[in-house]
Amino acid sequence: MHIRVQREPFDFGEECGRFGQDGRNVGAVVSFLGVVRDDSGDLASMEIEHYPGMTEKALGAIADAAMSRWDLADLLVIHRFGALAPGEAIMMVATAARHRAAAFEAAEFLMDYLKSRAPFWKKEIRREGSAWVQARDDDEAALGRW
Numbered sequence: 001m002h003i004r005v006q007r008e009p010f011d012f013g014e015e016c017g018r019f020g021q022d023g024r025n026v027g028a029v030v031s032f033l034g035v036v037r038d039d040s041g042d043l044a045s046m047e048i049e050h051y052p053g054m055t056e057k058a059l060g061a062i063a064d065a066a067m068s069r070w071d072l073a074d075l076l077v078i079h080r081f082g083a084l085a086p087g088e089a090i091m092m093v094a095t096a097a098r099h100r101a102a103a104f105e106a107a108e109f110l111m112d113y114l115k116s117r118a119p120f121w122k123k124e125i126r127r128e129g130s131a132w133v134q135a136r137d138d139d140e141a142a143l144g145r146w
Contacts, residue, residue, distance in 0.1 A: 001067060001075050003059045005050065007082040012092055019076050020096030026073045028100035030107040032093045038086035040126070047123040047130075048081045048090065055079075055119050062113045066095070069109070070102040077110060079120065112142045 004010075012033050020029040036046045059077055066075060076094040084090060093110045097103040122133040 001063050002077070003056060003063055004078045005052070005055050005059070006078065006080055009080070010078055010089065010092070012089060015076065015078065015092060016094065019094045020074055024073050025098045026096045027098050028103040029094065029096045030100070030103040031095075032107055032111055033089055034091045034111075036084045036086050036088050036090055042127045043086050043124055044127065045083045045085055045125045046090070046133075047083050047125060049121045049123075050081050050119060058117070058119050059114075062110060062118065065113075066106045066110055070095075070097060070106040071099075072097050072102060072106055075106065075110070077114070079114065079118065081120065083125075109146050112139075112146065115139050116143055 012031075016029075016031050019031070020026050036043070059079070063075055063077060066072065072095055074096040076092070079091040080089065091114060093107050093114070095103045095106045095110070097106065116135065116139045123130050124133060
């Protein structure tokens with residue numbers, strides 16, 4: 001299990017290439033990349049803040065829950081903070097399991113919880129000003145299936 005919270009960019013292809021390659025009963029590897037989306041066309045950047053220590057502890061608890069709920073060989077969570085431009089990678093999740101169902105379900109679980117419960121705060125910086133990103137009802141509703 002690997003969790004990283006970092007300011008620096010990461011190479012998604014390189015991370016995927018390294019992940020789940022030890023061959024221990026791994027029949028499926030699932031990966032997801034989240035990027036900064038600019039729906040309106042005027043986003044200058046997304047500022048992501050967190051509290052060091054608290055964030056890693058919360059991500060560790062989410063990852064522990066996934067490891068205990070599904071038969072995973074490994075998982076990886078990387079989440080960035082700081083100023084990110086549209087199109088830049090914000091986070092990635094990867095899961096490795098003996099069977100694909102466990103890998104897919106665990107990855108979705110992690111993504112849903114990272115979106116709604118991980119202690120990150122996001123501010124959109126636009127030409128017209130800035131605003132904190134509010135929780136979305138559909139993100140909260142996604143947690144109901146877990």
